[in-house]
Amino acid sequence: TPREMHLVDLCTRQAVDYIENAQLYAQLREADRRKDEFLAMLAHELRNPLAPLSNSLHTLRLCEELSPAAHHVREIMERQVQHMVRLVDDLLEVSRITRGKIVLRKEPVELLTALGSAVEASRPLIEAARHQLHIDLPGYPLCVEGDAVRLSQVITNLLNNAAKYTEEGGQIWLAARREGDSAIISVRDAGLGISAEMLPKIFDMFSQVDRTTRRAQGGLGIGLTLAKSLVQMHGGTIEATSAGVGQGSEFLVRLPLALRSLPVIHSPSVVS
Numbered sequence: 001t002p003r004e005m006h007l008v009d010l011c012t013r014q015a016v017d018y019i020e021n022a023q024l025y026a027q028l029r030e031a032d033r034r035k036d037e038f039l040a041m042l043a044h045e046l047r048n049p050l051a052p053l054s055n056s057l058h059t060l061r062l063c064e065e066l067s068p069a070a071h072h073v074r075e076i077m078e079r080q081v082q083h084m085v086r087l088v089d090d091l092l093e094v095s096r097i098t099r100g101k102i103v104l105r106k107e108p109v110e111l112l113t114a115l116g117s118a119v120e121a122s123r124p125l126i127e128a129a130r131h132q133l134h135i136d137l138p139g140y141p142l143c144v145e146g147d148a149v150r151l152s153q154v155i156t157n158l159l160n161n162a163a164k165y166t167e168e169g170g171q172i173w174l175a176a177r178r179e180g181d182s183a184i185i186s187v188r189d190a191g192l193g194i195s196a197e198m199l200p201k202i203f204d205m206f207s208q209v210d211r212t213t214r215r216a217q218g219g220l221g222i223g224l225t226l227a228k229s230l231v232q233m234h235g236g237t238i239e240a241t242s243a244g245v246g247q248g249s250e251f252l253v254r255l256p257l258a259l260r261s262l263p264v265i266h267s268p269s270v271v272s
């Protein structure tokens with residue numbers, strides 16, 4: 001009957017759609033896999049010439065006969081090579097993350113110590129921009145089970161971003177506290193802020209508000225992706241808030257505390 005013919009036609013079209021979608025999905029997955037492979041290869045290839053370049057510049061630094069002009073050029077080259085090394089390292093890290101190649105070396109970590117090394121690592125950027133860093137840490141320990149180097153890397157990243165996306169001479173706050181069975185770390189700035197539209201996207205890979213070369217500190221839009229993955233690998237969460245452009249931003253990292261830093265709950269004594 002015509003009605004049956006119509007139904008057969010409908011089913012056939014849906015089956016064709018389904019097959020086409022499945023093929024498209026397989027193609028996209030393959031393209032995604034090849035993109036990850038390409039990123040890994042690119043990062044390795046770019047890194048190879050950087051090591052000898054960096055070493056040669058270091059040798060030049062020890063050379064006393066350099067004229068002031070040559071010394072100036074060497075300094076510029078050294079800064080640019082360092083920047084390049086950072087970018088390539090970020091690329092390598094992200095390609096490791098997407099391929100599940102990052103392994104944490106977990107041990108009991110006193111967060112306040114990890115925060116201390118993050119402050120040290122980001123100090124050059126903060127000082128270069130003449131920002132003021134206010135630190136508010138608790139007088140009690142915050143112990144988590146984690147990888148001290150990676151945790152410190154997450155906070156360094158947030159502090160560096162606070163420094164990068166704040167006009168010179170700005171204010172940055174680093175605070176930590178305990179909330180229930182979690183440690184909360186807050187990195188806040190009174191800088192450029194993030195629009196409501198951009199806020200949900202900033203943790204996505206290669207996502208940046210300003211892609212122009214005017215950016216003072218060019219990055220690849222990888223730092224926050226990496227930070228989020230690392231925090232999640234520690235069983236934690238990371239979120240960003242901002243009242244909008246020009247209103248500053250706050251990044252909150254929540255990490256589960258290790259049992260030993262939680263208060264001991266005494267069970268009622270047994271009366272026999």
Ligand code: ADP
Nearest residue numbers: 161162165202208209219220221222223224249
């Ligand atoms: P990158 O800094 O290399 O661009 P990130 O992944 O660290 O990459 O950050 C992604 C984007 O999020 C940045 O390009 C910037 O637009 C925005 N962003 C991150 N931190 C801040 C901040 N503290 N204030 C304003 N914008 C920020």
